[in-house]
Amino acid sequence: MDVQLKRGFIEICVLAAMLRGPTYGYRLIKDVEPYMEISESTLYPILKRLESEGSVSVQSAEHNGRLRKYYTITPTGRGRIDEFLRGWQDIMKIYRFIEREASHV
Amino acid sequence: MSKKEFLKKLKKALSALPAAERERTLAYYDELIEDRKESGATEESAVYAMGEPQSIAAEILADANERGVELKKHTPFGRAALILLIGFLCGALIWFGTNVIADLVRGGADSGEWEKVEKNIELGSISTINMDMTTVDLVITGSDSEMIRLVYFTNDALVEYNFESSEDTVTLTQRKKRILFDFFSQRNKRSASLFVPEGFTGTIIAKTTTGDLILENVASASALHLSTTTGDLTIHDAKSKYALFGVTTGDMRVSECVFPGDMTASGSTGDVMIKGVRSVKMSVKTTTGDMILEDVQLSTLDAELTTGGINANRVAAEKVTLRASTGDVKFDGLDAKSIDISVSTGDVLGTLAGSAEDYTFETHTSTGRNNLPENFGSGERKLKVSASTGDINISFD
Incomplete structure (x- = not known):
């Protein structure tokens, strides 16, 4: 998949994986992995970006005697998902156009 | 590669990064390695899954660099702020002398050399x-x-x-x-x-x-x-x-330290984490954050907080006092001659060193469940636990 496209998708996927409630890095990877290729190193800058744009808030909480960061989606983040979903019709239109043109050749 | 080696290499490779950001990055990888270990991986394979420290660092540095570029690209915001600033300055010009304005202009418009x-x-x-x-x-x-x-x-x-x-x-x-x-x-x-x-x-x-x-x-x-x-x-x-x-709202992390005299730590709303510390007398107090004490060796430990939980793992001391108001007090392998734990709405859960015969118990809970005798025993170690509405559940290792 195209790098730019992938980057956009993966951010939304990470946000979507937070919709069920606060979650942490390792679980995010496990939840997104079946749908998109993601690793610890790709997740890190994404979380950072999401945090700095205010889509995600971060709290440290104790887990098994160590600190773990928990990520919670904010209304801004929720807005990004809604925006993505709203844009879906347009994406489908483009997809159908490309598919149709490609099938002529 | 062990986690320690991995983090050390990563830290070195990230030396160009501002220290705070570097620490955050290391904490992130530390957490994810621990999580992989917790789900059954060996340390070796958990570290292996992260990739090579050098290439991780290269990506992070590139991203930091890019973020710098992005920041500069944020001209719409910068310009808007500038216009606002200039607008305000014009207004302010009427009120303040020109010296003040010169300062403001210097601070805002030109971020200086x-x-x-x-x-x-x-x-x-x-x-x-x-x-x-x-x-x-x-x-x-x-x-x-x-x-x-x-x-x-x-x-x-x-x-x-x-x-x-x-x-x-x-x-x-x-x-x-x-x-x-x-x-x-x-x-x-x-x-x-x-x-x-x-x-x-x-x-x-x-x-x-x-x-x-x-x-x-x-x-x-x-x-x-x-x-x-x-x-x-x-x-x-x-x-x-x-x-x-001391911290007020920030987090505190103290690790691998030796303080042959006293160590006093106080926080207000941030978390406090103390790991691998040896001292004689340690006093830790916070209001709403969580407190983690791990691998701590002391003579006296005094830990107190209001709404967070206290987690004390492998703490060895002569005398230990743990007080929490609404949070739980949890411990693992707590080893002390005299232990005094009191909570009000939280639970007291954990394991103590030695066997039950080693202890003299003085435990009490008003409405919670208590798995220990209230006044019992004549062991050398003293255990005093009081929970108001919480449960007491303590075992021996």
Whole structure:
């Protein structure tokens, strides 16, 4: 998949994986992995970006005697998902156009 | 590769990153390795799954660089702020004198030139190093040089420093310039560094307001007095007779330290984590944050907090006092001659060293469940537990 496209998708996927409630890095990877290729190193800058744009808030909480960061989606983040979903019709239109043109050749 | 090796390599490869960001990155990888281990992976394979430290670092640095570029690209915001600023300045011109305006213009519109300042001070009879920072991050590290070295960045428009050195005291004070809006100074924060020679046996007093404070690898001081307001405080690999640490809303992390005298740590809303510390008397108090104590060896431990939980793993001391109001007190392998735990709405859960015969019990809960006898035994160790509405569930290892 195209790098730019992938980057956009993966951010939304990470946000979507937070919709069920606060979650942490390792679980995010496990939840997104079946749908998109993601690793610890790709997740890190994404979380950072999401945090700095205010889509995600971060709290440290104790887990098994160590600190773990928990990520919670904010209304801004929720807005990004809604925006993505709203844009879906347009994406489908483009997809159908490309598919149709490609099938002529 | 072990986790320790991995983090060490990563840290080295990330040396170009600002210290606070570097620590955050290391904490992230530390957490994810631990999580993989927890789900059944060996340390070796958990570390392997992260990839090579060098290539991870390269990506992170590239991303940081890119973010810098992105920041500069944010002209719509920058311009809007500038227009607002100029608009405000025009209004302000009527009210203030031109001197004030000149300051504001300098602070906002032109973020000024950075100038690196280095001070090398002969150790001589210096007994106190005083670092008083407001907005910048401060990094204190040990060095094998024989001089006390200070490195900081001044900027006519954003930050000013005042350096003073007398026979026995070195003082560096940082103040933010009078700026109407803070967008620029936050973006352009540059950390100050203090390098402490191995032979320094005096007191380090360091304070930051919004900046983070990191002290690392300082081995011979007689007292460390470190505090932050909203910034995080990180202390790693330090040895000092006395230690006094304070944070208000920031987190505190103290690891791999030896304080042969007392260590006192206080926090307000941040979390406190103390790991691998040896001292004689330790007192830790916080209001709403969580407290983690791990691999701690002491003579006396006094830990108190109001709404968070206390987690004490592998704590060994003569006398241990743990007090929490609404949080739980949990422990694993707590080893002490005299233990006094009291909570009000939380539970008391954990394992103690030795067997039940070693203890004299004095336990009580008003409405919770208690798995221990209330007044019983004649063992050498004393265990006093009082929970108001919470449960008591303690076993022996």
